[in-house]
Amino acid sequence: MDLDRPEAPDPYSLLPRVPTFTLTSEDVTEGAEVPAACTADGGSTSPHLTWSGFPESTQGFVVSCFDPDAPTPAGYWHWTVANLPASTTSLPAGAGSPDGALLPDGAVQTRNDAGTPGYTGAAPPPGDRAHRYVFAVHALDVPTLDVDAGTTPTTVAFQALFHTVARATLTGTFAL
Template sequence: MDLHRPLAPEPYDQLPTVPGFTLTSQDVSDGAPMAEAHSAEGGSTSPQLAWEGLPEGTRSLVVSCFDPDAPTPAGFWHWTVANLPASTTSLPTGAGSADGAHLPEGAVQVRNDGGGAGFTGAAPPEGDRVHRYVFAVHALDVDRLDVDETTTPTKVAFLSLFHTLARATLTPTFQR
């Protein structure tokens, strides 16, 4: 198996352009390697995320983490949370626990591409190139998406596309 394939495109560059806002983290940095705690072997702990500057008309949020460099035709969704209230301005470290105990009321955590609930940490194949983990916050113009825990992350992304007012991303990396 050739793990040295070309770099996948930036996933959100493939979608219609929308305004941005500010996304920061105390745990991860754009372009920098993530700590082991955010890997599957290190405990699959989701990083702290905070955002500001949401556009007027924001009624709910979707937060996701996507690895476009996974050795699949469609990348790998590590985490998707829909129906976060528009008043949410951050998620603490570990908010992506399987039980969702640290998420605001009404938020829905859909299954990740590993089939489980919550955030599944970085787990690129041993010896593969550096993988990018695109954490995205999408500001939506609807109060909620019609999704539940069994919805796929791809469906959440598709439904969000038609309601996204603005998007912010932060892309740390990981390699084994």
């Protein structure tokens, strides 16, 4: 593994600037290592997330987890959930299970870059530097996007870009 490759930029710093709001977790702390349960070897349990301070005009949300440090030109999508109602202000740990049973009605969970539905845990290549896992909540000016379970995470992100009125991020790290 080439540990001398440059670090990827913060993926959201490359997008148009929007207001921010607060994203916290009982499981993930900004800049700290993600807990074992949130890793592929630990069970791929999505962390608890809660958010507040988003614009009153918010009509819906998209939640995602992205690893910009994956050794690919496009990073690695670990989780994408679209069409979360504006009344949703938190997701419990495990909401990213393949069956999506803990998600609100109407939410759409896409496949991750492993090709499976739901959240796939942190799993950087052994010996690589610590990877960043950026959990993001996008407040949207529409209640839903035109997506379904077969839509790619990149397509969800592209559609959300044009409707994002604010964004919150929380970044954990992990290395093997």
